[in-house]
Amino acid sequence: MTATVASTTVSPETSLEVLSAHEVNGLMGLSDSDAYQLFKRCALAVLNTDSTIDDTNEVLETFKDFDIRFIRQARGIKLQVENAPATAFVDNRMIRGIRKQLFSVLRDVLYVTNQLKNSPSFTFDCSENITDAVFHILRNAKLFQPGRQEPLCVCWGGHSIDRDEYEFTKEVGYELGLREVNIITGCGPGAMKGPMKGATIGHAKQHFKNQRYIGITEPGIIAAESPNPIVNELVIMPDIEKRLESFVRTAHGIIVFPGGVGTAEEILYMLGILLHPKNKDLPFPLIFAASEKSKDYFATIDNFVAATLGPEAQSLYEIIIGDPGRIAKKVATESEKVFKYRSQHKDAFYFNWQLHIEYEFQKPFEPTHDNMAQLKLQENREPHLLAADLRRAFSGIVAGNVKEQGLKAIKEKGPFQINGDAAIMEPLDNLLRTFVAQNRMKIGTANYKPCYKVVTKKPS
Numbered sequence: 001m002t003a004t005v006a007s008t009t010v011s012p013e014t015s016l017e018v019l020s021a022h023e024v025n026g027l028m029g030l031s032d033s034d035a036y037q038l039f040k041r042c043a044l045a046v047l048n049t050d051s052t053i054d055d056t057n058e059v060l061e062t063f064k065d066f067d068i069r070f071i072r073q074a075r076g077i078k079l080q081v082e083n084a085p086a087t088a089f090v091d092n093r094m095i096r097g098i099r100k101q102l103f104s105v106l107r108d109v110l111y112v113t114n115q116l117k118n119s120p121s122f123t124f125d126c127s128e129n130i131t132d133a134v135f136h137i138l139r140n141a142k143l144f145q146p147g148r149q150e151p152l153c154v155c156w157g158g159h160s161i162d163r164d165e166y167e168f169t170k171e172v173g174y175e176l177g178l179r180e181v182n183i184i185t186g187c188g189p190g191a192m193k194g195p196m197k198g199a200t201i202g203h204a205k206q207h208f209k210n211q212r213y214i215g216i217t218e219p220g221i222i223a224a225e226s227p228n229p230i231v232n233e234l235v236i237m238p239d240i241e242k243r244l245e246s247f248v249r250t251a252h253g254i255i256v257f258p259g260g261v262g263t264a265e266e267i268l269y270m271l272g273i274l275l276h277p278k279n280k281d282l283p284f285p286l287i288f289a290a291s292e293k294s295k296d297y298f299a300t301i302d303n304f305v306a307a308t309l310g311p312e313a314q315s316l317y318e319i320i321i322g323d324p325g326r327i328a329k330k331v332a333t334e335s336e337k338v339f340k341y342r343s344q345h346k347d348a349f350y351f352n353w354q355l356h357i358e359y360e361f362q363k364p365f366e367p368t369h370d371n372m373a374q375l376k377l378q379e380n381r382e383p384h385l386l387a388a389d390l391r392r393a394f395s396g397i398v399a400g401n402v403k404e405q406g407l408k409a410i411k412e413k414g415p416f417q418i419n420g421d422a423a424i425m426e427p428l429d430n431l432l433r434t435f436v437a438q439n440r441m442k443i444g445t446a447n448y449k450p451c452y453k454v455v456t457k458k459p460s
Contacts, residue, residue: 002063002085002086003085003086003087004065004066004085004086005081005084005085006082006083007080007082007083008080008081008084008089008092008093008094009071009078009079009080009081010078010094010099010102011073011079012077012078012103013103014103014104015100015104015107016076016077016103016106016107016110017076018075018076019076019077023076024076026114027070027077028070028072028077030070031069031070035109035113038109038219039105039106039109040067040068041060041219041223042105042109042219042222042223043081043102043105043106044084044223045059045223045227046088046098046102046105046222046226046227046234047066047084047088047098047102048063048085048088048223048226049087049088049098049226049227049228049229050189050193050226050228050229051085051226052189053224055224055402055407056223056224056402056404056407057407057408059224059226060223060404063083063084065082065083066082066083067081067082067083068080068081068082068084069082079102081094095229097229097231097232098229100232101227101234104141104233104234104235104236105234107140107141108137108140108141108235108236108237109236111140112236112238115140116133116136116137116238124363126359127357127358127359127362130241130245130362130363131245131249131353131362134237134242134245134246135249135351137235137238137246138235138249141235142233143214143233143250144348144350144351145210146350148210148350149349150180150181150182150212151181151182151252151331151332151335151338152181152182152183152184152212152214152250152251152252153176153181153182153183153184153195153253153255153331154184154247154248154250154251154253154254154255155169155172155183155184155191155195155254155257156185156186156254156255156263156267157169157190157256157258157259157263158190158257158258158259158260158262158263158440159188159189159190159191159192159225159259159262160190160259160260160439160441160442161190161257161258161259161440164291164293165190165257165258165290165291165294166190166191166193167194167291168194168257168289168290168322168324169190169191169193169194169195169198169257170194170195170197170198171324172195172198172257172289172324172327172328173194173195173196173197173198173199174198174199174201174202174324175198175202175328175329176195176198176202176331176332177198177199177200177201177202177205177208178206178328179202179328179329179331180203180208181199181328181332182199182214183199183213183214184212184214184215184251185215185216186215186216186225186262187214187215187216187217187225187227187228187231187234188215188217188221188224188225188228189225189226191257191258191259192215192225193228195255196228196230196231197230199213200213200230211232212232212233213231213232213233214231214232214233214234214250215227215228215231215233215235216235216237216243216247217234217237217243218236218238218239218240218242218243219236220239220240220403221240221402222236223404225402239364240365241361241362241363241364241365242362244266244269245357245361245362247266248269248273248352248355248357249351249352249353249355250350250351250352251352252285252331252339253284253285253286253287253331253334253335253338254286254287255287255289255327255331256286256287256288256317257290258290258294258297258298258440259440260435260440261401261432261435261440261441262394262398264394264431264435265391265394265395265398267301267305268387268388268390268391268394269361271305271309271316271387272361272383272384272387272388273355273356273357273358273384274286274316275309275312275313275316275384275387276356276358278356279355279356282341282354282355283337283338283341284338284355285318285338286317286318287317287319287331288301288302288319289321289324289327290319290321290322291321291322292321292322295321295322297438298319298321300430300431301431302314302319304431307423307427308386308423308424308427308428309386309387312383313383313387360385360388361388361391365396367392367395367396367399367400367405367406368409369416369417372393372396372416372417372452373416373418373419375389375392375393375419375420376389376420377389377390377393377418377419377420377421377425378420378421378424379421379423379424390428393418396416397416397451397452400415400451401441401442401451402442410451415451415452415453416451417453418452418453418454418455419455419457420455420456420457421456421457422457425454425456425457426456428454429454432450432454436448436450
């Protein structure tokens with residue numbers, strides 16, 4: 001039986017400390033709303049920090065007695081938490097970093113609900129409005145620090161990686177920390193935790209005072225990838241598309257470590273954006289990094305990109321194997337070019353307004369059986385549009401592996417069918433088979449049962 005703490009109350013810290021009477025009344029009235037249920041689920045994920053369970057349904061079942069309620073107090077609210085994971089506490093007191101993350105969740109859920117979704121000032125019907133919404137969410141979370149020019153490096157990679165790969169991400173993080181580079185990840189375990197952990201030592205050696213370990217997640221994935229304990233700034237975006245846009249708008253460079261379908265989704269999202277003609281001259285360092293032991297991983301990814309998107313897509317990234325110092329130095333030096341470019345074009349250092357992102361990459365994709373079957377995976381499409389649909393295919397597999405709605409859909413209707421031309425389906429199938437063989441689909445699942453079926457369309 002999993003240990004829990006029966007009951008405790010916690011007050012806000014760094015977020016929502018001072019509220020008006022109107023704001024408190026609004027919070028107290030949320031208890032029966034969809035926004036409250038969303039907050040409750042995300043709150044459980046934060047309290048279940050550093051968990052190794054990546055099945056949302058299993059997390060919810062394990063802590064089915066968990067509850068959280070708002071309590072009115074003189075200057076705002078506090079939270080009554082019941083049957084929370086004991087790992088979130090020390091001597092029955094909630095760990096301070098987890099308490100901060102808990103109120104970050106409430107801050108973001110409230111902002112998205114009240115200021116975006118329920119406001120006539122915001123619509124999500126065009127690219128510019130979606131980018132504006134992403135900006136406002138990040139600004140409300142105080143993610144922007146104007147005047148500072150320490151690079152922010154996004155680190156992507158799998159939550160289900162082996163020890164050698166995890167140690168390599170730490171080594172790269174250490175080298176980044178020595179160069180006073182701050183870290184953004186998806187905030188979970190594995191390749192999302194390792195760079196942050198390594199950077200803490202590098203930052204400490206440099207007596208670097210502005211250490212930032214930013215975690216950006218979204219409600220559908222947070223329970224399966226609970227925030228790791230190093231995250232000191234947490235942001236909950238409304239969906240995976242806005243989460244991905246947050247990464248690329250705030251990044252001064254991206255390092256991709258080995259991973260599974262979620263990592264492939266991130267790679268295709270980034271390549272699809274950089275392949276657009278409007279982004280051709282925009283400096284944006286993208287590095288694929290692995291240890292010597294895992295070098296075949298990116299050879300497989302590189303072959304897949306070559307077969308589906310072509311040599312232009314391959315030219316957009318650099319593969320660096322087994323050299324953490326070189327990787328970190330590359331990020332630091334290329335970030336200087338990014339800063340210079342933005343200064344010349346009068347763009348903000350903290351938010352990349354000039355990056356062009358098509359609406360196809362921004363509109364939320366619901367991974368239903370019908371939507372997955374209708375993806376246009378055809379070899380004659382423009383590469384950036386093909387990348388958009390390939391990204392959706394991997395997003396659907398992520399949902400079928402770990403997200404509550406995806407798990408439910410697979411249980412009811414069987415595997416998703418992914419259809420397309422042989423020139424696309426064959427390399428896709430080979431890549432997915434490699435992920436399965438290397439246990440990259442789910443944590444601790446040696447006998448993985450695919451939530452998808454790859455189907456090659458016959459020539460008409």
